[in-house]
Amino acid sequence: MKANKEIGPVKFQSIKSNHMLRDTNALAHVIQTYAKTKLLRRGKQLHTLLICAGHTPCTFLTNHLLNMYSKCGEIDHALKLFDTMPQRNSASWTAMSSGFSQNSKFSEAMTTFRAMRIYGEVPIQFAFSSAIKACASLGSIETGKQLHCLALKSGIGSELSYSWVVI
Numbered sequence: 719m720k721a722n723k724e725i726g727p728v729k730f731q732s733i734k735s736n737h738m739l740r741d742t743n744a745l746a747h748v749i750q751t752y753a754k755t756k757l758l759r760r761g762k763q764l765h766t767l768l769i770c771a772g773h774t775p776c777t778f779l780t781n782h783l784l785n786m787y788s789k790c791g792e793i794d795h796a797l798k799l800f801d802t803m804p805q806r807n808s809a810s811w812t813a814m815s816s817g818f819s820q821n822s823k824f825s826e827a828m829t830t831f832r833a834m835r836i837y838g839e840v841p842i843q844f845a846f847s848s849a850i851k852a853c854a855s856l857g858s859i860e861t862g863k864q865l866h867c868l869a870l871k872s873g874i875g876s877e878l879s880y881s882w883v884v885i
Contacts, residue, residue, distance in 0.1 A: 739773055746782045753786035761786045781809045788817025808839045816848035819855075827852040828861070843874045 739745070745764070752761035765783055768775055775783065780803055787796035800806070800814050811834035818827035831849040834841060841849070846869045853862035 739771055742776060742779055745779055749782040749786050753789040756790050758790035758792060777805050777807055781813050784813040788820055791821060793817050793821040793823060808842050811839050812842055812845040815845055819848040819852050824852040824855045
């Protein structure tokens with residue numbers, strides 16, 4: 719199996735079928751696979767195909783695209799996409815905050831985390847994890863402690879995915 723022609727059981731050419739373009743779960747799976755395997759070119763092609771087909775990706779798919787661009791090192795492209803989103807949710811904000819953190823843009827990760835809270839979104843476990851990682855990288859011990867307290871108050875303070883960062 720060649721990575722540039724086939725991803726799992728889904729051939730890129732089969733995505734062009736109208737049925738596949740309407741199946742958001744299948745598209746999300748393909749985008750997620752491109753992110754994991756760092757197939758940025760294929761991910762961009764799929765994103766372009768969606769736009770050219772007149773399919774405006776829903777928030778769910780756009781969140782997957784944000785994650786893909788971030789994991790492939792295209793954080794500026796992810797930010798442009800994020801800025802054009804008509805509707806964002808907690809997963810959108812978390813994808814951007816963690817994307818910045820993954821790409822060593824720790825100040826931007828913290829700014830995004832703060833903005834998420836200002837816009838009324840409740841941070842999820844992974845958002846706290848990324849923000850605390852950013853604090854550790856920036857040497858912001860007090861802010862990290864405050865985030866830890868906030869996570870505890872939110873009822874997610876004992877979750878493993880961020881606890882390793884505190885240690």
